Amino acid sequence: MSDLKEELKGKIIEQLNLEDLTVTEIADDEVLFGDGLGLDSIDALELIVMLDKDYGIKLADPKEGKAIFESVNSMAAYIEANRK
Amino acid sequence: MVNKDFDIKAFAYFKDGKISLNGSVLYSSSETELPEILKDIYKKLETDYRKFFKMDVLSKVAFLTADMLLKSQNLASEENDIAVILSNNASSLDTDRNHQNTIADKDNYYPSPAVFVYTLANICIGEISIKYKLFSENSFFIFEAFNAQYLHAYANQLLISKKAKSVLCGWVNVDEEKYEAFLYLVNETNEKGNHTIAEINRLYNN
Numbered sequence: 001m002s003d004l005k006e007e008l009k010g011k012i013i014e015q016l017n018l019e020d021l022t023v024t025e026i027a028d029d030e031v032l033f034g035d036g037l038g039l040d041s042i043d044a045l046e047l048i049v050m051l052d053k054d055y056g057i058k059l060a061d062p063k064e065g066k067a068i069f070e071s072v073n074s075m076a077a078y079i080e081a082n083r084k
Numbered sequence: 085m086v087n088k089d090f091d092i093k094a095f096a097y098f099k100d101g102k103i104s105l106n107g108s109v110l111y112s113s114s115e116t117e118l119p120e121i122l123k124d125i126y127k128k129l130e131t132d133y134r135k136f137f138k139m140d141v142l143s144k145v146a147f148l149t150a151d152m153l154l155k156s157q158n159l160a161s162e163e164n165d166i167a168v169i170l171s172n173n174a175s176s177l178d179t180d181r182n183h184q185n186t187i188a189d190k191d192n193y194y195p196s197p198a199v200f201v202y203t204l205a206n207i208c209i210g211e212i213s214i215k216y217k218l219f220s221e222n223s224f225f226i227f228e229a230f231n232a233q234y235l236h237a238y239a240n241q242l243l244i245s246k247k248a249k250s251v252l253c254g255w256v257n258v259d260e261e262k263y264e265a266f267l268y269l270v271n272e273t274n275e276k277g278n279h280t281i282a283e284i285n286r287l288y289n290n
Contacts, residue, residue, distance in 0.1 A: 017137040049196065
């Protein structure tokens with residue numbers, strides 16, 4: 001699981017162009033949207049595409065995204081449970 | 085044609101790895117690849133703005149040039165009554181190609197939302213407006229070549245009709261590795277009265 005979290009942090013930085021951040025600066029439980037990393041709605045769409053492209057997971061209900069993308073912890077747990 | 089003598093208060097260029105203000109080169113980059121040049125100039129301008137890294141190349145070129153020019157004007161932190169009229173001849177073609185690359189392969193069809201949102205040239209005006217809280221009128225025009233006459237007439241009309249106190253005008257063009265930005269700020273004052281078609285062309289061609 002910890003490998004997956006590190007992988008996710010790297011992908012988040014690369015896919016969302018967070019060039020001023022490093023993997024070590026993102027805490028596992030840091031809030032990704034709002035006051036945390038400050039991601040926006042376009043970032044959310046990028047994360048949905050990333051789940052599909054890299055882990056074969058299609059979000060059937062976009063409303064699920066709010067809980068899934070809350071933090072790296074929640075993303076990793078969801079991927080572990082649903083990856084193909 | 086509306087004629088009145090307003091002032092060109094400041095002008096800026098970004099081309100060939102050099103960014104200049106009112107004719108003086110402020111920063112230059114020794115990098116050779118455009119993405120690295122943009123990153124280098126961004127660091128030198130010391131603009132702490134995380135969203136910069138998310139922008140497409142056209143927006144980065146426009147943003148850096150406008151940032152340098154507007155920083156020099158000591159603007160109020162709240163709404164700045166500045167209209168924005170930009171132009172180019174490649175529209176958003178550079179980003180359009182990037183988007184096309186993400187959808188060209190039917191077996192690897194993953195359009196990127198972050199790329200797609202920049203497939204309009206006027207998005208770069210939005211990026212400048214967000215950073216500097218500009219809520220006035222804005223437009224982006226596609227011309228064959230730099231069109232001083234059109235920009236002059238439009239800026240004059242906005243100032244005479246009191247739609248804005250200043251107008252940020254210019255040309256921001258990006259096509260693959262080729263890029264060029266020339267921006268100038270027209271003010272409603274008439275101390276110098278140098279907002280003329282001849283002077284705009286002279287500054288652009290310098």
